[in-house]
Amino acid sequence: MYIRQTSLFSFKEIIKFQQQSRLELILANIDVSKLANELRKPSNSKGPKGYEPEVFIYSLIAMQVEKIDTIKDLVVKLKENPVLRYCCGFDVLGKVPSESTFSRFLEKLSNSESLEQIFHDLVIKAKELDIIDGEHISIDSTKLDSFEAAKPKKNIVHDGTNPNWGMKKDTNGNNIRWFGWKLHILCDSKSELPLDLLISPASNYDGTMALPLIKQFFENYKDTFKPKYYAMDSAYDLDYVYKTIINEYQGIPIIAYNPRGSYAPPEGLDEAFNPICSGGYKLVYWGKDGNYLKFRCPHALGRCDCPHGMNWCSSSNYGYTLKVNYKENPRYYGYPLRYTDVWKKQYDKRTSVERCFSRLKCYLNLDNVRSKGIKKVKVHAILNCIALISGTIAINTMKSLSKAA
Known part of the structure; x- marks a missing residue:
């Protein structure tokens, strides 16, 4: 059974809009005031006043929506496209920041936790609008190639903050090797939207990341969510993962069995x-x-x-x-019994996280990491998740209003 979401409008719908209306709808749902205040220069600081932090944040989100490859290309497009400048909050006839100014802002942004809070606030807003349910969640990872040049294994510092070599099987069972990172996402199966995420070096085994991600999820949202089902593929088939989900989180693990070579x-x-x-x-x-x-x-x-x-x-x-x-x-x-119709129905919902990854890569810019360091890679992933959730909120709100009219 392949579960398809029919009651909600997905992010794909908003991509059909013209650039101006699309960006306006997405950015209108994002409150960046707290982050902007944190990153704004003190009023008594010396030197030129510069640009407001809001325009940088909106520009970086627009970069993901418009699938702009590099900061250099973003600056060029802002200079050439008055519609893009207007949507990002710049003066239509004014100047735009240089590439180096954007890079310095990105460095400050990577050291702030407020961007992540914007992401969490959007998730809560989507739940309040009944877009996100949270009863059934799915967990999986996807590969992200490093912007840094690949290194031999012997030259890699294994401290959890450096990219390294990873391997996964594709849908056909073929091994894929890459140098870089893994993005681990905890996804709502109803809306197919990300609820929380972690970045790790590519060599980290998926199964070991499930409980840290679940723990972070509950810390970030407190009592907002209480999932019943936790669906994962066979990479997460570890005894302690089952027991922790059942005994600590009072959930039901729906995890494919991994025979690990047994006949x-x-x-x-x-x-x-x-x-x-x-x-x-x-x-x-x-x-x-x-x-x-x-x-x-x-x-x-x-x-x-x-x-x-x-x-x-x-x-x-x-x-x-x-x-x-x-x-x-x-x-x-397990309960429900493994491989019964009830179990299979819940496990089939695991594909929601795969469609979440697909939207982040096909309609947004997730697959185009252009920054070095795990902090900046996380910023890149969060910006894409913010755009995905905000766009989904926008299209569902607009459709609801048109139905009510």
């Missing part, structure tokens, strides 16, 4: 992770009682004709019964 299912289970009896027959699921999952003898229920009968496993007329505390071994005995 048979775990002992006592068949290929679909159904418990089997000593005769090799599939036990029948008989409900959940608190933390316990109950399974009964299929012969006692008339589901099979075991040559040994019921007495082979139990002397009870009820037949053999297996009770499993799923919280003690959630990787094998």
Whole structure:
């Protein structure tokens, strides 16, 4: 099953607008006042007054929306295009900052946490508008190539802040190697919008980043969200990930099983992770009682004709019964049961994070990292996420108003 969002309008709709109206709609939803005040020069500082921080912020967001490759190209387009200048807050007939001025501002921006707060505020606004639900979330990563020249592994400093070599499998199972970073996103499955993100060197294993990302998500939003389902692919199939989601966050992990080279299912289970009896027959699921999952003898229920009968496993007329505390071994005995229709329905929603990445790369500028250092790479990712969420808010608000009119 391939889940498609039908009740919401996606960012793709706003891309059809003309440049001026598109940028105006996106920038109108972004409150940069707090960040601008933080980055504004003190009133008693010496030297030329310069440009207001707002115009730099809007220009950097416009750079992502218009898929402008470099700061140098941004400056050229601002000079040549009065519509772009107007949308970003510059005087239509006035001057624009130089490339070096933009670079200095980007350096200041990378040392501020207020840009991230703008991102979180937009997420909360989208939730208040019922665009974001937050009950079902998906987690995955995508590759980002480094702007820095590739280095041999032996010359890389592994301190968590430098790009390095990574490898992932594409949709066809082929290995892809690159030098750079990974963007880890926690995504809302309803809206297919990012809720939180982390940047790591490319070599970081996806599974180890799930819990830091979830922890950061709850710290950033406090009691705003309480997800029920956490969908992830087999890279996150780690026992401690299941247990932490269940016991600490009271959620339900929906994670694909990773056999890790084994040629048979775990002992006592068949290929679909159904418990089997000593005769090799599939036990029948008989409900959940608190933390316990109950399974009964299929012969006692008339589901099979075991040559040994019921007495082979139990002397009870009820037949053999297996009770499993799923919280003690959630990787094998999850709830809902792995590979049932209910489980598959929730797992299919995991593709929402893949479409989130697709929009960030196809309609925006995520795949075009042009800055060095993990802080600036994070700024680049957040700017793209801000544009994606703001544009989605704008198009849904506009459509709602037109329906109400």
